[in-house]
Amino acid sequence: MTTPVTVRSSNGAGFPGFGDHAPLELTTAPGDASILSRLLDGTHERFADALSSAGNCVRPIQLTGSSTTVDAGTGEVVSSFSSAQAPLGTLFTRCGNRRENKCAPCSRVYARDTFEMIRAGAVGGKTVPETVAANRLLFVTLTAPSFGFVHGVRADGGRCRPRSSDRVETCAHGVRLSCGARHAKEDEVTGSPLCWDCYDWTGAVVWQFHAPELWRRTTIALRRALAAALGVKPTKLGEVASIQYAKVAEYQARGLVHFHGLIRLDGADGPGSSAPVDAGVLGQVVSAAVASVVVEAPPGVGDR
Known part of the structure; x- marks a missing residue:
């Protein structure tokens, strides 16, 4: 493990999507057909309420059942709840997944x-x-x-691993350990080994x-x-x-x-x-x- 250590001061800046007015992705049930069917059967308002209560979660957890809170001293029922009272008759709660590719709204909250x-x-x-x-x-x-040479993006926009003809190394598998390309982060080759057998x-x-x-x-x-x-x-x-x-x-x-x-x-x-x-x-x-x-x-x- 290496330890480049620097000291930085915070300027209070946020990140894209941070702030009281940052938009949240409105995610609905899969497919336009599901939305259309709810508009036709009149359940779209209840669906919107359920979706809102779950924070627009993509894969909300669906709970059914009831609970009752009783005062242990007097036996009086303090409160009660049943999932039948919730919109659509089911209690929806966030999945809480931190990965954006799994649930963007929950990952945004996290x-x-x-x-x-x-x-x-x-x-x-x-x-x-x-x-x-x-x-x-x-x-x-x-x-x-390092576990072997890999293709990478250079901070100055330079070439991946340039070598002059008299300095080019060849591994035991016959692969030239050099690369003159300028890779972008989105390139499929970025991060992959120059020689898959040597890595x-x-x-x-x-x-x-x-x-x-x-x-x-x-x-x-x-x-x-x-x-x-x-x-x-x-x-x-x-x-x-x-x-x-x-x-x-x-x-x-x-x-x-x-x-x-x-x-x-x-x-x-x-x-x-x-x-x-x-x-x-x-x-x-x-x-x-x-x-x-x-x-x-x-x-x-x-x-x-």
């Missing part, structure tokens, strides 16, 4: 909630004091190692499986490294500092997961209290901690 949570941790709000904005905050990227597919799968454990051990190592830098035992770290994380896993074009993380350091009194070290020291601690983390994978099928 994205907005996540944005608000991370923004509050960076600049305050939502019960978090605004003084956190003055504390040390690192944006850390933890990337997967370490087993290593890539092992990395993918153990990536969550690597992150878990990284957070443990970071706390220990920070305690050592502050001259206290790890069990006493809470007496001098508080460290918070926000992590997002993202797939690269080559199909491997990597992590983007925000790491904020506060004082012993929690969010907003003065941090005991500056961002430079925190960056050094993070880099050293990540470099020390190792997960030993058990032998796989075919390994000796």
